[in-house]
Amino acid sequence: KNQVEQSPQSLIILEGKNCTLQCNYTVSPFSNLRWYKQDTGRGPVSLTIMTFSENTKSNGRYTATLDADTKQSSLHITASQLSDSASYICVVSASSGGGADGLTFGKGTHLIIQP
């Protein structure tokens, strides 16, 4: 069964600090992995999409890494800001099978940035 596990479940850090969120997956056959940011009361917004051949991708202060061999991904946030407070969802896409949309969603990491 395809699964996406995220850790930690929640995280509190001080403004200006860095943090790293983890994502482990067992989705097969792998197509791509994406990280979404979901602000409270809003829909998810895509941060990065990575395919099998990409092992790092940046979007401003967000840097995602992918190790397709160990089936792990991380999202690193640099110099955190109050606006980074949100849930971060890891989503893995299968190239076949895996349901009608081919997507398996993680439960998310709830990040709180304190001033």
Place this chain on the structure above:
Amino acid sequence: NAGVTQTPKFRILKIGQSMTLQCTQDMNHNYMYWYRQDPGMGLKLIYYSVGAGITDKGEVPNGYNVSRSTTEDFPLRLELAAPSQTSVYFCASGLGSRLNTEAFFGQGTRLTVV
């Protein structure tokens, strides 16, 4: 360019009532999806559509119906609301299949069934 628009944002229903959650997109995307998000859980696919006139079930379709008469609109219908349908519902759209291209989500509809 509004993207994906969902209405209403909030709704309280009594058990057995019916309602339609509206979703419209102005990006000319063929693929549209409905998800539900329960507290502490990942999004689950309810129904999806690959184009006007074509719909199909996702992972959790029971208790819901959809229609796709135009490219822009993809309403989700609850016929006999049950407490188990209390959730946040998200509509999404994309250009390609299986959301392998960029996916855009609406802001969600928070539904409570009492």
